Amino acid sequence: NGSSSIRVTFVTSDGERHETSGKEGDTLLDVVVDKNIPLDGYGACEGTLACSTCHVILKQEDFDRLPNKPVDEELDMLDLAVDLSDTSRLGCQITLTKDLDGLEVTVPMDLMTCVWLLLAVAVI
Ligand code: FES
Numbered sequence: 470n471g472s473s474s475i476r477v478t479f480v481t482s483d484g485e486r487h488e489t490s491g492k493e494g495d496t497l498l499d500v501v502v503d504k505n506i507p508l509d510g511y512g513a514c515e516g517t518l519a520c521s522t523c524h525v526i527l528k529q530e531d532f533d534r535l536p537n538k539p540v541d542e543e544l545d546m547l548d549l550a551v552d553l554s555d556t557s558r559l560g561c562q563i564t565l566t567k568d569l570d571g572l573e574v575t576v577p578m579d580l581m582t583c584v585w586l587l588l589a590v591a592v593i
Contacts, residue, residue: 524553
């Protein structure tokens with residue numbers, strides 16, 4: 470049944486909206502990958518806290534109700550993110566809970582993302 474599906478909307482910096490959904494326990498990165506959300510370069514390190522391409526900006530009330538606080542490694546990576554805001558998190562560190570149904574996040578596309586993407590392509 471669909472009751473376990475948690476709605477998430479990704480909004481890009483140019484205003485494009487990607488409405489989708491994930492399962493409880495998925496990270497935002499899992500959702501982007503599973504649902505083929507076209508966010509170029511998103512999640513370059515596959516959730517290993519070695520990049521900042523999965524950077525998302527949350528609404529204050531969503532930021533406040535996230536179940537987990539960022540660990541030091543996440544904060545270090547966020548420091549490298551362009552457009553860092555007070556409500557920034559790394560999407561691979563945000564795990565969906567039923568409580569987060571209707572979550573809407575902004576994905577800032579920035580120069581660092583392009584750099585990471587080029588690096589990722591170069592490594593492959
Ligand atoms: Fe690289 Fe989240 S995907 S830190």
